[in-house]
Amino acid sequence: xxxxxxxxxxxxxxxxxxxxxxxxxxxxxxxxxxxxxxxxxxxxxxxxxxxxxxxxxxxxxxxxxxxxxxxxxxxxxxxxxxxxxxxxxxxxxxxxxxxxxxxxxxxxxxxxxxxxxxxxxxxxxxxxxxxxxxxxxxxxxxxxxxxxxxxxxxxxxxxxxxxxxxxxxxxxxxxxxxxxxxxxxxxxxxxxxxxxxxxxxxxxxxxxxxxxxxxxxxxxxxxxxxxxxxxxxxxxxxxxxxxxxxxxxxxxxxxxxxxxxxxxxxxxxxxxxxxxxxxxxxxxxxxxxxxxxxxxxxxxxxxxxxxxxxxxxxxxxxxxxxxxxxxxxxxxxxxxxxxxxxxxxxxxxxxxxxxxxxxxxxxxxxxxxxxxxxxxxxxxxxxxxxxxxxxxxxxxxxxxxxxxxxxxxxxxxxxxxxxxxxxxxxxxxxxxxxxxxxxxxxxxxxxxxxxxxxxxxxxxxxxxxxxxxxxxxxxxxxxxxxxxxxxxxxxxxxxxxxxxxxxxxxxxxxxxxxxxxxxxxxxxxxxxxxxxxxxxxxxxxxxxxxxxxxxxxx
Ligand code: TEU
Numbered sequence: 303x304x305x306x307x308x309x310x311x312x313x314x315x316x317x318x319x320x321x322x323x324x325x326x327x328x329x330x331x332x333x334x335x336x337x338x339x340x341x342x343x344x345x346x347x348x349x350x351x352x353x354x355x356x357x358x359x360x361x362x363x364x365x366x367x368x369x370x371x372x373x374x375x376x377x378x379x380x381x382x383x384x385x386x387x388x389x390x391x392x393x394x395x396x397x398x399x400x401x402x403x404x405x406x407x408x409x410x411x412x413x414x415x416x417x418x419x420x421x422x423x424x425x426x427x428x429x430x431x432x433x434x435x436x437x438x439x440x441x442x443x444x445x446x447x448x449x450x451x452x453x454x455x456x457x458x459x460x461x462x463x464x465x466x467x468x469x470x471x472x473x474x475x476x477x478x479x480x481x482x483x484x485x486x487x488x489x490x491x492x493x494x495x496x497x498x499x500x501x502x503x504x505x506x507x508x509x510x511x512x513x514x515x516x517x518x519x520x521x522x523x524x525x526x527x528x529x530x531x532x533x534x535x536x537x538x539x540x541x542x543x544x545x546x547x548x549x550x551x552x553x554x555x556x557x558x559x560x561x562x563x564x565x566x567x568x569x570x571x572x573x574x575x576x577x578x579x580x581x582x583x584x585x586x587x588x589x590x591x592x593x594x595x596x597x598x599x600x601x602x603x604x605x606x607x608x609x610x611x612x613x614x615x616x617x618x619x620x621x622x623x624x625x626x627x628x629x630x631x632x633x634x635x636x637x638x639x640x641x642x643x644x645x646x647x648x649x650x651x652x653x654x655x656x657x658x659x660x661x662x663x664x665x666x667x668x669x670x671x672x673x674x675x676x677x678x679x680x681x682x683x684x685x686x687x688x689x690x691x692x693x694x695x696x697x698x699x700x701x702x703x704x705x706x707x708x709x710x711x712x713x714x715x716x717x718x719x720x721x722x723x724x725x726x727x728x729x730x731x732x733x734x735x736x737x738x739x740x741x742x743x744x745x746x747x748x749x750x751x752x753x754x755x756x757x758x759x760x761x762x763x764x765x766x767x768x769x770x771x772x773x774x775x776x777x778x779x780x781x782x783x784x785x786x787x788x789x790x791x792x793x794x795x796x797x798x799x800x801x802x803x804x805x806x807x808x809x810x811x812x813x814x815x816x817x818x819x820x821x822x823x824x825x826x827x828x829x830x831x832x833x834x835x836x837x838x839x840x841x842x843x844x845x846x847x848x849x850x851x852x853x854x855x856x
Contacts, residue, residue, distance in 0.1 A: 329418065330522070330577045330601060331635050332780045333370035334682070334770050335689040339643045340377050340399055341385060341740060342720045343692055345731050350739040352720065354400035358408055360723070363752055364417060367695060367763075368770040371418035373524045373629030381431050383493040384711065387422075387526060387716075388429035392511040409519050418521035420579070425508050426530045427494040434507075435495050440616055442482050448501045451487035451533065452479075461485060464539045466551035469712040475549055485787050487537075489530055489550040489699060491711055498530045509568055516569070522577035523569075529582045529593060532558030537662035541570075547585075554589055562599040577601040579637065585610075587621075587628045589624070602687060609639055613673055615653040615794040615811045619786065622796075623682065626784065636686030640677055641694050647717045649674040650700045652661050667746075669813055671697055672849035675762055675835035676809050679851035682769040683798065683807045685784040690766075693721050693744075696755055697762040701744045715741055722747035744808070760837045768833055772853065778803040792816045793846055797856065805832065806854040810846040829854035 304775045340356060355378060364372070372663030376386030386396070395402050428435055438446040455478070455613040465475040468490050476485040477492040487496045497504050510663040511521065527550055534555045544552045554636040562580070569576045579602040582590045586607075605625055611617040619837045625636050640648040653670035674697040681688045700716030708715055720739045723730025729747050731739045744750070753764035773779045782800030789795045798805045806826065810816050818826055827844045835851040842854055 307388075309360075310756070327781065328577065328601070329575065330371070330579075330687060332774075333418065333687060334421075334772055334773060335371045335373055335687065336364060336367070336369040337373045337375065337642060337689060337691045339375045339692055339718060340720050341375075344721065345733075345739065345810050347733040348732055350400070350731070350733045350735070350737065351398055352739075353398065354395065354408055358404070358411060361415065361417075362410055365415050366756070366766055368774065369417065369690065370679055371521065372412060372419060373420050373689070376422045376424060381429055381493055383429070383710075387424055388431075388491070388494045388793065390429040390431045392423075392508075393514045402544050413519070420522040420524055420577070421515060421520050422526060423512065423515075423523040424526040425497070425499075426527045427488065427490060427496045430493045430495055433600065434718070438495075439479050439482060439486070443657075444486070449498055449504050449507075450495045451498045452482075452484045453487070453537065454484055463537050465489070465537075466546070466549040467491070468550045471546055471548055483763060489527070489548070489553070496533075497531070498533075500533070500535065500557070505561065505564070509565070511566065512568055513724060516576060517573045522579070522601075525565075525578055525580045525600075527583055528580040529554060529558055529584055530560065532556075533560050536720055549713065551583055551585060554584055556790060558734050559592070559595060559599060562593065566595075566599055566601075568837045579603065591632060591634060592627040594632050596671060604639055604641075604689070604704065609645060609648075611642070613618045613677070613811055615789075615792060615809070618680070618809075619794055620810070622784075622786070626685070636684070637689060638681050638684050638686050639689040639691070640681055641691040641717065642689075643691065643718055644712070645717060647691075647694065647698055647700050648677055649697055650716070652677065653699075656740070668848060670699070671762065672813075672836065675765055676811070676849055676851035678762065678766055678769060679807065679833065679835050679853065680794075680809055682766075682773055683779055683796075683805070683853060685782070685798065686826075691717075693719075695763050695766040696722075696752065698750065699746065701742045703742060707742055709740070719744045722751035724751050724752060725749065765833070765835065765837070772833055776803060776805065777801060778805050787819060787821070789818060790816060793818065804856045806856045807851070808842075808854070809851040810849060813848045815848060816846045817844065818846055826854065827854075829856050 341352045343352045344356030344360045345352050376393050378389045379391040379394050379396045380386045380388050394658050395405050409419055434446045434449050437444045438450045453728050460483055461474045461476040467473045467475050475487055478485050488494050489496055530550050530553045532555050540552055569578055578600055580600040582593045582603045584590055587605050590603050590605050590833045593600050608621040629636050649670050684692055701719035703715040708786055719741050724742055725748050729743055756762035778798045778800040782798040783820040785797045787795035793810050793816045795808045826842050829842045831840055832855050
């Protein structure tokens with residue numbers, strides 16, 4: 303089967319070259335982002351939960367790796383029902399993670415190393431313990447009552463509509479409040495009541511939160527499920543075509559775009575360098591694209607179909623084609639992400655897909671390592687901003703979390719295992735109790751840890767570092783055009799070009815060799831290898847090795 307043809311994209315900003323362009327382009331188009339999940343990054347006080355102090359003392363890893371920007375998952379005061387995505391105070395730091403002073407220190411440290419910092423902002427819901435909700439549920443006439451979404455039961459006493467929860471589609475998104483006799487809406491856990499963005503006081507309060515952090519100096523925000531903030535006031539049932547998906551995956555109403563335009567205006571008023579990337583958890587790239595607006599909504603939006611795509615060239619070329627088709631018309635800049643704190647890590651996912659397809663040549667570990675390396679080449683050479691999730695630079699797989707070690711209501715513990723810093727028994731997480739940190743380590747942490755992989759120039763960690771360095775030094779990779787190559791079955795290829803520079807990327811998705819010697823009369827043969835996923839050097843022979851990805855200078 304041939305790869306889906308992809309029309310060459312146009313240059314990002316025609317007419318701008320060299321240094322002039324470097325200044326004209328916003329930093330987040332060139333940046334490699336790195337998601338820090340603070341609970342699992344590094345621990346400074348031995349309580350088994352990562353914290354800001356841990357992050358501060360491990361900055362060296364981030365500068366060595368070469369990332370340009372951090373996205374910090376929530377560190378705010380929270381009862382931790384959803385591990386920080388249930389916020390009880392938007393303008394402070396939970397003592398578990400440190401203090402506001404430490405946050406300021408972190409910002410200074412990051413900026414001194416030329417690393418930007420964006421923080422998670424959770425605008426759709428608060429914790430049930432947030433003082434706003436505590437007041438709202440105290441009486442129907444409470445000042446904050448209308449800050450949340452309340453509805454009477456239907457005549458037969460049942461819930462107002464058929465929406466189902468994100469983590470458990472067998473449950474409604476409504477909880478009955480005995481004291482005031484109404485249901486409140488929560489797309490996630492009942493401990494996470496949805497804010498009512500049609501109430502102007504909510505909009506004002508959430509804008510204040512943005513200002514608070516912008517004035518502290520953050521470079522931007524990752525906005526949690528931002529497509530959910532607007533609700534159709536009629537709260538109609540989901541259409542059967544929704545197929546029983548949780549409502550948070552289906553909610554896509556026009557009123558949200560107006561809210562996002564106002565948020566964008568606010569952020570832009572702090573100067574052109576601040577940005578917002580939205581988590582738009584819709585499963586259609588065309589729908590995600592609408593959240594960029596007319597360059598007046600989100601600067602960037604996550605696009606999840608590629609994250610859910612199996613490791614197959616047909617799926618990936620379709621994802622790439624639909625992403626560029628949907629975004630280029632709007633002059634919107636793509637994002638690419640393989641893993642995050644909500645989904646099984648991609649090395650785990652790709653290997654699972656392989657075992658289903660019955661491929662047996664490789665040992666499991668070798669194949670999944672090779673695929674993770676090839677995926678890194680893909681992630682860091684596509685046109686658009688890449689987001690890494692902590693640990694993927696080590697090729698981490700999910701931890702096996704069983705029994706009472708399971709803590710997440712969404713069953714996502716495996717991908718949140720602590721980052722192993724070294725091969726010692728505690729992997730750099732000594733605890734005062736001597737017990738393991740809040741989650742178990744991934745099963746291969748003894749060998750797959752920062753210290754061991756950093757000292758090995760052939761490791762996946764060293765590959766990530768080399769890819770990031772190449773991306774920094776290459777205008778073609780950072781901003782260049784994208785043109786797909788029609789390669790034989792099993793492989794995907796594209797050319798990235800900018801001014802006089804041109805690179806070809808080849809990715810073999812199979813565990814056997816792919817012969818490319820015939821491609822355009824041997825055009826690729828002899829091109830120098832800039833980076834090979836398996837560390838090979840030299841020139842291209844015409845054959846892509848099993849699970850190998852190459853970047854060639856053309
Ligand atoms: O995730 C949104 C979301 O829709 C996912 O949680 C998804 O439903 C889930 O992973 C399916 O298993 C964001 C955050 O990234 C997530 O950690 C939070 O739990 C959620 O919002 C609520 O704030």
